[in-house]
Each structure stands twice: as structure tokens, then as C-alpha cells.
Amino acid sequence: MAEARSNALSVCNVVKVFGSGPGAVTALNDVSVNIEANEFFTLLGPSGCGKTTLLRLTAGFEQPTGGEIFLFGEEIENLPPHHRPVNTVFQHYALFPHMTVTENIGFGLKMLKWNASDIQARVSETLALVKMEAFATRKPAQMSGGQQQRIALARALAPRPKVLLLDEPLSALDLKLRQAMRQELKTLQRETGITFIFVTHDQEEALTMSDRIAVMSEGQIQQIGAPLDIYERPLNRFVADFIGDTNFITARIAAISGSKATCTAGGGLSFSTPMVGEHSKGDTVTLALRPEKIKLKAATARAKGSATIANATYLGTDTTYEIALTRDVMVTARDQNIAAGMGRFNAGDRVSLEFAAGSARMLTD
Amino acid sequence: MVVIGIFMVLPMMILVVFSFLEADPYGGVEPVFSLEAYIQILYEIDFDDTVVFNPIYLNIIARSVGLALVATFGCLILGFPVAYFITRQSPRNQNMLLYLITLPFWTNLLIRTYSWILILAKNGVVEQPLLALGIIDDSLGMMYTNGAIAIGLIYTYLPLMVLPIYASLEKLDFRLVEAAHDLYAGRLKVMREIIVPLAMPGIIAGCILVFVPSLGAFIAPDLLGGGKKLMLGSLIQLQFSSSRNWPFGSAIAVCLLALVMISLTIQARSAGKRRAMEG
Numbered sequence: 001m002a003e004a005r006s007n008a009l010s011v012c013n014v015v016k017v018f019g020s021g022p023g024a025v026t027a028l029n030d031v032s033v034n035i036e037a038n039e040f041f042t043l044l045g046p047s048g049c050g051k052t053t054l055l056r057l058t059a060g061f062e063q064p065t066g067g068e069i070f071l072f073g074e075e076i077e078n079l080p081p082h083h084r085p086v087n088t089v090f091q092h093y094a095l096f097p098h099m100t101v102t103e104n105i106g107f108g109l110k111m112l113k114w115n116a117s118d119i120q121a122r123v124s125e126t127l128a129l130v131k132m133e134a135f136a137t138r139k140p141a142q143m144s145g146g147q148q149q150r151i152a153l154a155r156a157l158a159p160r161p162k163v164l165l166l167d168e169p170l171s172a173l174d175l176k177l178r179q180a181m182r183q184e185l186k187t188l189q190r191e192t193g194i195t196f197i198f199v200t201h202d203q204e205e206a207l208t209m210s211d212r213i214a215v216m217s218e219g220q221i222q223q224i225g226a227p228l229d230i231y232e233r234p235l236n237r238f239v240a241d242f243i244g245d246t247n248f249i250t251a252r253i254a255a256i257s258g259s260k261a262t263c264t265a266g267g268g269l270s271f272s273t274p275m276v277g278e279h280s281k282g283d284t285v286t287l288a289l290r291p292e293k294i295k296l297k298a299a300t301a302r303a304k305g306s307a308t309i310a311n312a313t314y315l316g317t318d319t320t321y322e323i324a325l326t327r328d329v330m331v332t333a334r335d336q337n338i339a340a341g342m343g344r345f346n347a348g349d350r351v352s353l354e355f356a357a358g359s360a361r362m363l364t365d
Numbered sequence: 366m367v368v369i370g371i372f373m374v375l376p377m378m379i380l381v382v383f384s385f386l387e388a389d390p391y392g393g394v395e396p397v398f399s400l401e402a403y404i405q406i407l408y409e410i411d412f413d414d415t416v417v418f419n420p421i422y423l424n425i426i427a428r429s430v431g432l433a434l435v436a437t438f439g440c441l442i443l444g445f446p447v448a449y450f451i452t453r454q455s456p457r458n459q460n461m462l463l464y465l466i467t468l469p470f471w472t473n474l475l476i477r478t479y480s481w482i483l484i485l486a487k488n489g490v491v492e493q494p495l496l497a498l499g500i501i502d503d504s505l506g507m508m509y510t511n512g513a514i515a516i517g518l519i520y521t522y523l524p525l526m527v528l529p530i531y532a533s534l535e536k537l538d539f540r541l542v543e544a545a546h547d548l549y550a551g552r553l554k555v556m557r558e559i560i561v562p563l564a565m566p567g568i569i570a571g572c573i574l575v576f577v578p579s580l581g582a583f584i585a586p587d588l589l590g591g592g593k594k595l596m597l598g599s600l601i602q603l604q605f606s607s608s609r610n611w612p613f614g615s616a617i618a619v620c621l622l623a624l625v626m627i628s629l630t631i632q633a634r635s636a637g638k639r640r641a642m643e644g
Contacts, residue, residue, distance in 0.1 A: 061543055081546040094544035098562045107558070108548035159549070 007070070008163055008195040009035040009058065014067030014077075016053050016219075027053040029219040031067075035163075035197060040189050042198045044206040045216035046242065051199045054216075055165050058197065059088050072162060082111070087156035088165040092172065093148045095140040101127070101151050102136045108159040126154045129188065146177045153185075157192065166198045170205060182209050203243045207231060215239045235276070236364045240288040247294075247331040249287045249360070256281055261362065263287060267307055267325025269353065271360040279362075286363045291320060291334035293359035296345065299352040306352045309345050319343030323351065384615035392609040402616035422600070422617070429597040430624075432511060432586075433579035436518035437526075440575045441568065443519065444526035448567075449560070451527075452534045463531065466524050478517055478588045485513055485589065509591035517585030522578060526571035533567025534560070569632060577625050597621055 016028040028050045035041045043051035056062045058069060060081035069077040076084055087108065095104050102123055109119045127133045130150040140148055149169060156164055166185075170178045186209050189196045200206055206213050207227040214224045215238070223235045234240035237248065251263035251271060256279075263271045263285065271287055279285060299306035310330065311322040319342065321333050333353070335343060345351060384402050386394040404410070409419035451462045469477060484490045487504040495501045507513055537560065545555045561568070583598035590596070595603075597617060604614025 059547055061546075080551075081543070082549045082551050086547075088544070088547045090540060090544060092540065094538070094540040096541060096544070096559060107545070107550075111545075111549035111554060155548070 007034045008037040008039065008072060009033075009197065010068075010070040011054065011058075012068045012070070014054070014057065014069065015065045016050070016057060016062065017065045026219050028057075028064075031216075031219070031221055033214055033221060033224065035195060037072075037195055038193050040186065040196045040198065040209060040211045042200060042206040042210040042213045043216055044200055044203060044213050044243075046201055049216040050219040051201075051216050052167060055088075055167055055197065055199050058163070059086055059165055060084050085159075085162045086165060087159060087161040088167060089149075089152050089156045089169045091168045093140070093145075093152040095148055095152055095155070097140050099139070100136070101132070101138050101140075101143075104140070104151060105155045105158050107155065112159060122158055126158045129157065129191070130154045146173055146181070149173060149181070153188070157188070157194070160192075161194065163195045163197060166196060168200055169198075171200070171202070178205075185209060207243070215242060217242070233361060234288055234363065237286060237288075240361070240363060245291050245332065245334075247289045247291060248363075249289055249329070249331065251285055251287050253279055253281050253283050253285060263360075263362070265325070266329040269325065271355075272357045273360050273362045274358070276362040277364050286365070287360045288363055289331070289355065289360045291332045292318075292336075293355050294331065294333035295354040296321065296323075296333055296335055296351045297354060298345070299350045306350050309347050309349045309351060312343055312345060312347050314342055319345075321345060321351075323353070380615050380618055383611055384619050386612050388610045388612050390609065392611065394611050399612070402610075402612035405613055406616060406620065425595050425600055426597060426620075428511075428595075429580055432514055432518065432596060433576050435515045436522060436579040437572050437576045439515060439519040440523050440526035441572060444523055444571060445530055445564075445568070447523075448527045448530035448534055451531055452537070459535075463528075466527050470524065474521065474584055475588075478521070478584050481513075481517055481520060481589060482508065485516070508589065509593060511590070513589040514586050514596070517589040518579045518582055521582070521585060522575040525574040525578075529570040529574065530564055530567040533564045533570075537563050566636070569636065573629065573632065576628075580625065581621055 011031055011033045014028055014031045015026070018025045018027055031050070031054060043054060045051045053062065057064050057077070060076070060079060060083075064077050067077070068075055071084065071086065096107065099107065105123045105126055106119045109122055114122070123136075124133070127136060130153055132147065132150050132154065135143060135147060135151070140151070143151070149172075153169070169185075170181050173181060182205060185196070185198075198205075198209065207230075210227055212224060212226055213230050215222045215230060217238050223230060223239045225233070230239065231243055234243065234246075240246045240248070249265050249269070249271075251265040251269075253261050254264045254270070255262045256275065259275050261273055261275050261279070263273060265271070265287070271289075273287060307323045307325050309321045310324045313320045313322075314337075316337075318334050318336050321335065321343070323331050323333060325331060331353075335345075337343060383394050385398055385400065387397045387399045387401065389395050401410070404416070406422050407418065408416045410416055447466075451459055451466075454462060482489075485507040486492075487506070487508065488496070489508075491507070492501070492504060495505075541559055541563070542555055545559045550558060580596075581598040581601070582596065583602045586596040586599045587602075590599075601614045601617050601621070604610045604617070608614075
């Protein structure tokens with residue numbers, strides 16, 4: 001497979017079924033993905049979507065029911081974990097409690113039969129990389145969660161794996177620490193040049209750190225793309241809904257010209273969107289429109305395309321407004337609180353809605 | 366306090382006091398202070414009152430310690446894999462297997478040890494098929510040997526090894542095993558570097574639980590050793606029954622107790638040190 005060889009990791013048509021008979025659970029259903037060398041790649045999805053299973057198949061803790069996995073062109077799906085040049089940072093760190101920090105970090109090198117002085121050098125180097133030099137002689141129980149996390153990271157990085165797998169490594173940390181670690185992980189990835197595969201259910205983590213994101217749901221990959229693609233150009237309802245807030249608007253295609261369509265919805269709204277899928281004029285489609293893309297303007301009661309604010313919620317940085325377009329079509333708009341005080345509008349105010357062309361997206365389902 | 370006083374301290378006090386008294390030839394003790402019982406462990410007092418070094422009892426102590434060590438080691442070799450196997454089963458099967466392990470405790474030890482006579486005896490359960498198949502021509506003579514005693518001890522005390530090791534393995538976070546595999550450790554290395562060190566408290570507890578009662582055991586030595594290979598337990602028992610030398614029996618028991626307490630103290634010290642290191 002020529003294509004597989006140029007990638008750090010190629011997952012080809014992988015299926016994973018747990019159990020058998022009527023109780024069997026399909027964790028991965030025909031998943032294919034190519035991850036490039038030096039990439040920070042994120043598997044994003046809700047719990048039970050199969051992202052951790054995909055990671056465990058890559059690490060070798062599970063065997064796929066079907067399909068192949070290539071690591072830099074080498075087929076690895078049948079190799080045991082200790083023969084794969086891949087290391088894992090575990091969600092709960094899994095540091096060896098009976099070993100010091102130095103012994104923990106040196107463990108992989110010792111198993112690879114490095115000599116003692118080389119191990120010593122690499123351990124010091126890796127400790128410096130995660131800024132934990134002062135903790136070399138501690139035992140895991142003598143450190144905080146954040147410190148243990150750094151040691152877990154150092155332990156996995158020390159053997160310089162071809163791919164580093166990170167299984168929700170930040171989820172057990174508190175918010176401030178989590179935000180600091182995001183930057184640090186990103187920096188580490190750039191400095192070491194190691195391909196990172198990062199599993200998370202936190203969309204913010206995914207958007208801020210990743211080169212590319214694969215959004216997963218129910219054992220399948222829904223969309224793969226850069227953070228901007230995933231957020232601005234979601235392919236389907238799941239992706240649009242899982243990442244950020246979205247208004248789903250049922251609309252009718254009024255006109256098609258080339259790859260663009262003009263759609264109309266209740267309340268006299270009209271949208272220009274790129275065409276997705278096989279639709280013809282008159283079809284009903286679902287559009288996604290982010291709340292922050294809607295610009296509100298004060299309007300008079302009779303103004304064309306105006307609507308009434310049903311509800312206003314103050315969020316600090318923003319205020320969200322629920323706006324009744326028609327009796328049963330509501331959209332949510334988000335307005336930044338630039339001026340001091342509460343939002344610009346109150347419940348009951350009439351507003352008109354404006355949005356840039358292309359800010360609404362047509363979805364495949 | 367009263368319960369501890371009556372059930373723990375009082376019998377021990379009586380034992381210690383008896384060991385310092387003179388024997389009544391018809392059993393029981395004469396209320397006269399004497400160190401004779403302790404002297405008797407190492408020396409023989411001839412009729413003309415000369416004191417001669419007598420290694421018989423030291424030999425018995427050495428043999429007892431040796432057999433107890435063999436039994437402890439045997440239990441460890443057999444018990445660890447069993448305990449590990451149990452922890453890898455489903456919770457329901459784990460309970461089932463633990464129940465089976467403890468089941469023999471509910472029947473009389475004497476009867477269970479007798480059944481080992483049937484197994485090991487000349488023309489017994491082991492020898493008959495071997496003889497019939499022509500693998501052996503003559504009896505193996507397994508009965509009444511140190512080996513037979515060791516087998517009896519291992520059989521008796523195996524559950525006391527399995528249970529504490531199971532308890533510590535059961536607490537072991539299996540993710541650590543995965544982490545070790547991930548860091549290039551094969552099965553054997555994982556066992557040596559991760560599982561055994563983390564099960565160490567259970568292994569030590571199991572070893573003490575097997576070693577201590579093995580030292581004082583008398584049923585297996587009597588039945589499987591034929592009473593010829595005396596062990597400490599049998600010796601003590603003899604002093605209170607046929608020999609009617611209660612002070613001597615008490616003195617040996619006190620020595621046994623001292624041995625056990627010394628080894629427990631050493632163990633507690635090293636465990637304390639280890640805990641301090643792990644903080």
C-alpha cells in the first residue's frame with residue numbers, strides 16, 4: 001500500500017466488535033483514517049463513540065476484528081504492545097507506584113535494554129523537557145495530579161516513540177492547569193517532532209491544539225478536517241451539534257446556481273450556501289447557523305424580516321437571545337457585550353437579523 | 366480488655382510460668398522454680414548430675430525450621446499462580462474459586478491428612494496406576510519421609526498463602542500492567558517488575574501465615590512422617606501427653622514463640638522502612 005507508507009499511521013477499514021452473539025457491541029464500524037507524520041491529530045467524540053477503542057487498537061491492547069493498521073508502512077495490528085514503537089499517556093497516568101520518578105521514566109528504556117548511562121542521560125533530558133528536574137527522586141504518591149501527568153508524559157516520551165498516544169490526558173486536571181497544559185503539549189509536540197494522537201471529548205481542547213480533528217460518533221468517523229473546517233464547515237448534523245452551539249434551520253431550496261444554493265426559511269429569512277449532496281430545487285434541507293454569526297439590529301415593529309426576542313440570557317462576555325422567527329421557529333443569537341452593562345436588547349424587543357453570505361451551511365442530513 | 370485478658374494473655378502466662386517450674390512425673394507441675402526445662406533443650410543431665418551437650422532437640426528445631434521453609438516456599442510457588450489466575454476471572458467465578466479454596470477448612474484436618482496417607486502410601490492412589498502401567502517396579506516409599514511431611518504441610522496451609530496474595534493482587538490496577546506492556550515489557554518482565562513487587566505485602570503475609578503454623582504443626586508430621594521425624598509441634602505435643610513433662614513442653618513452646626516473634630519483628634521493621642520510603 002503506497003499511500004499507507006507515507007503516513008505515520010494508516011487505519012484501513014478497521015472493525016472492532018466486543019463480545020459475540022446478540023450481546024455483541026460494535027465499537028468501530030469500518031473506520032479508515034490516515035495520520036501524517038509530525039501531525040497533532042485529535043480523535044474527538046462523546047463517550048462510547050469508539051475513539052478510545054481506536055487508540056487501544058493502535059497501542060495493541062486490543063486486536064481488531066477486521067481491517068489493517070500500518071505504522072510508517074509496517075503492518076502492526078497483530079503485534080503485541082511491547083513490540084510496537086508506540087507509547088501511551090494514560091488518562092489516570094498509570095505511574096508505577098513502587099518506583100521513583102527516575103525509575104518510571106527509565107522503565108521503557110530499561111526494557112529496551114539500553115545501558116545505564118544512556119538511560120540516565122535520556123531520563124535527565126526528558127525531565128528537563130517537562131520541567132520536572134526537581135522531582136527525580138520522588139515517588140508518584142508524593143506528587144500532585146498535574147505533576148504526575150507530566151511524569152506520565154515524560155515516561156511515554158523517553159523512548160522517543162514513532163507515535164505518541166494520549167488518552168484524555170488532561171481530563172483529570174483542574175481547569176487552569178488544563179489550559180496551561182494545552183499550550184505545553186502543543187509546544188512539546190513541535191519540539192520533539194513526534195506524531196501525537198490525542199483522544200478527547202472536550203471540543204475546546206480539540207480546537208485549540210490540533211492540526212486536524214476526526215469527529216467520531218457511534219463507531220464511525222463523521223468528519224476529518226482542520227479545526228476551522230470542522231467548526232465553520234460541519235458536514236452533518238452530528239458534527240455541527242457536537243462542536244459549539246448551532247441553530248438548525250429547516251429551509252427550502254429556492255434556486256440553484258452552480259455550486260451555490262439560495263434557501264428560504266420561515267420568518268422571511270434567505271440564505272446563500274454551498275450545495276451539499278444531491279438536492280434539487282424545492283427540496284427541504286437542514287441548515288446550520290452559528291449563533292455568533294447572527295448580527296442583530298434594532299427594528300421597528302412592522303419592518304420586513306424582523307422578529308421578536310423571546311428571551312435574553314446574560315453570560316458575562318456575551319448575551320444570548322432566543323428569537324421567535326415564526327410561532328414555532330426559534331433561533332438563538334449570540335451578541336458580544338461590548339458596552340458596559342447588560343445586553344443591548346430585552347425580551348419583547350423587535351430586531352432584524354443579518355448574516356454574512358456563506359455563514360449558514362447546508363448539512364447532509 | 367477482659368476478653369483479651371482471658372483468651373490471649375492468661376493461657377500464655379500459664380505457659381510461661383509452667384516453663385519455669387519442675388515437672389511432676391504424673392503430669393502437671395510442681396510449684397518449684399527451676400530452669401531445668403530450658404537447660405534440657407540444649408543439654409542432657411546425666412544420672413551423676415554432669416551436664417552434657419545434647420543436639421537432639423536442636424536437630425529437631427533445625428528440621429522443623431527447614432521443613433517449614435520448604436512448605437512456605439512450596440506454598441508460594443503453587444499459591445501465587447493460583448491467586449493470579451483467580452484475579453483474572455469474572456467476579457462471579459472469583460467468588461466461586463475462593464469458596465472452593467476455603468472449602469477444605471470446613472472439614473477436619475485429621476481426616477484430610479489421613480486421605481493423604483491413602484494417596485502416598487505403598488500401593489496407594491499414586492503408586493497403583495504407576496505399578497499397573499509398569500512405569501515403576503517397586504514402591505516409591507513416599508510415606509514417612511520429610512517429603513511426605515512437606516507435601517502434607519503444603520496441602521494444609523496452601524489456602525493461607527493464596528488468600529492474602531489474592532487480596533493484594535485483586536487491588537492491583539491492571540492499567541499498570543498495560544502501561545508496562547506499552548513500555549516494551551514482555552509478560553515475564555511485567556511479572557517481575559510490576560506484579561510481584563506490588564503483590565509483595567500479600568506475599569509476605571502469606572509466607573508468615575504458612576511458616577508460623579508449619580513450625581508448630583504436629584498432625585502432618587505424625588501421620589505422614591510416621592512420628593519418626595519429630596518436628597517441634599509433635600515434640601511439644603509429646604511432652605504434654607506421653608512424656609508428661611509439662612515444663613519442658615512449655616519451654617519449647619516459649620522458644621518457638623520467641624522465634625516467631627523475632628521473625629515478625631524483623632518483617633515489620635522492613636515493611637515499615639519500605640512504607641517510609643514510598644511515603
